[in-house]
Amino acid sequence: EVQLVESGGNLARPGGSLTLSCAASGFTFSDYPMTWVRQTPGKGLEWVAIISISGGSKYYADSVKGRFTISRDNSKNTLFLQMNSLRADDTAIYYCARVPNWGSWYFDVWGRGTLVTAPS
Amino acid sequence: QSALTQPPSVSGSPGQSVTISCTETSSDVGSYNRVSWYQQPPGTAPKLMIYEVSNRPSGVPDRFSGSKSGNTASLTISGLQAEDEADYYCSSYTSRSTVVFGGGTRLTVL
Numbered sequence: 001e002v003q004l005v006e007s008g009g010n011l012a013r014p015g016g017s018l019t020l021s022c023a024a025s026g027f028t029f030s031d032y033p034m035t036w037v038r039q040t041p042g043k044g045l046e047w048v049a050i051i052s053i054s055g056g057s058k059y060y061a062d063s064v065k066g067r068f069t070i071s072r073d074n075s076k077n078t079l080f081l082q083m084n085s086l087r088a089d090d091t092a093i094y095y096c097a098r099v100p101n102w103g104s105w106y107f108d109v110w111g112r113g114t115l116v117t118a119p120s
Numbered sequence: 121q122s123a124l125t126q127p128p129s130v131s132g133s134p135g136q137s138v139t140i141s142c143t144e145t146s147s148d149v150g151s152y153n154r155v156s157w158y159q160q161p162p163g164t165a166p167k168l169m170i171y172e173v174s175n176r177p178s179g180v181p182d183r184f185s186g187s188k189s190g191n192t193a194s195l196t197i198s199g200l201q202a203e204d205e206a207d208y209y210c211s212s213y214t215s216r217s218t219v220v221f222g223g224g225t226r227l228t229v230l
Contacts, residue, residue, distance in 0.1 A: 035219075037166075044122075045158070045166065045209050047219035059217045095165055105213035106156035106171040113165060 002026035002109050004096050009114030012086045016118070022079040022096030022111055030074040033099035035107055036081050038092035041115075048094070049081065052102055064090075088120035123149050124210055124222035131228040137198040140225045142210030144191040149220060154213035155193040157186060160224075161206040169208075170195060197227070205229045 008020040022034070036048040049060045049070040058070050069082040079096050093115050097107035123146030132138040142155065153173050158166040168177050170186035173193060183198045193212075197204055210222040 037221075044224045045160075045211075045221040047211070047221060050219070061218060104171070105154045105219055106168060106211070107158075107166075108168050108171070108177060110165040110167070 002098075004098065004109060004111035006094060006096050006111045006114035009094065009116045011117045011119070012083075014086060014088060014118055014120065016086050017082070017084045018086065018116060020081040020083070020094055020096075020114060020116070022081075024077045024079065024098075027098070027109075029072075029077040033102050033104075034070075034072060034079045035097050035099055036070060036079075037095045037097055037107070037110075038090075038116075039095070039113070040089075040092045046092070050099065051079070057102070083116070086116075086118040088118055090116060090118045092116060122223050123214070123220045124212060126208075126210060126222040126225045128223070129226045129228065131230055132197075132200045133230045134200055134202065136200050137196060138200060138227065139197075140195045140208050140210075140227070142193040142195070142222050144193075144212065146214075146220075148214040148216060149212040152213050152215075153188065155186070155188060156211050157184075157195045158209045158211065159204075159206045160209065166209065200229055202229050 003025045005023045012018045035050040051070045067085045071080045093113040095113045096111045098109040125143045157170040160166045173188045174186040207224045209224045
């Protein structure tokens with residue numbers, strides 16, 4: 001079964017740091033670009049970042065550029081999101097998702113999400 | 121404000137058809153046929169329903185269809201069923217190599 005499981009969500013201090021992980025199984029992780037999408041509880045979806053298969057190409061939303069870093073470890077089938085300088089408006093459920101191929105820009109498999117709370 | 125505008129809500133009775141629009145309001149998303157649609161029932165993760173304007177992933181019922189005319193993409197659900205009640209989001213690639221989502225549309229099955 002193709003599966004993505006996020007972890008690492010927690011209550012963070014404003015200005016603090018947190019690292020999210022996304023464990024992939026059921027498919028060849030190193031064959032797919034990956035992405036993070038977040039959703040403020042009760043609100044809409046916001047794309048966060050995307051990373052290529054090798055990790056050599058990365059793109060970010062303006063709202064997180066310079067504060068968040070997406071990375072991956074293909075040997076451990078794991079995607080990461082390092083979040084620094086957390087702000088209250090970073091509070092959200094963070095989903096990782098699979099990208100069918102570089103240049104697809106749509107997301108065909110999603111995890112269940114992990115909640116990050118950064119109080120004001 | 122999102123570069124993709126969706127109506128906040130739509131509704132329909134079982135068996136009817138409904139259409140959800142997604143209008144591009146920014147030149148960043150202009151001419152790309154990279155629109156996709158996601159379904160999100162309450163308390164669950166999003167699910168891909170349509171990609172690249174009109175393509176359906178395996179397992180998605182053919183009651184779901186996508187199209188685009190000018191700067192407006194549309195998701196049509198025919199033969200509405202109670203299980204279709206959910207939030208629906210469109211998304212698109214932008215010229216800055218980013219992705220933008222619409223604000224979402226709540227579909228209510230009456």
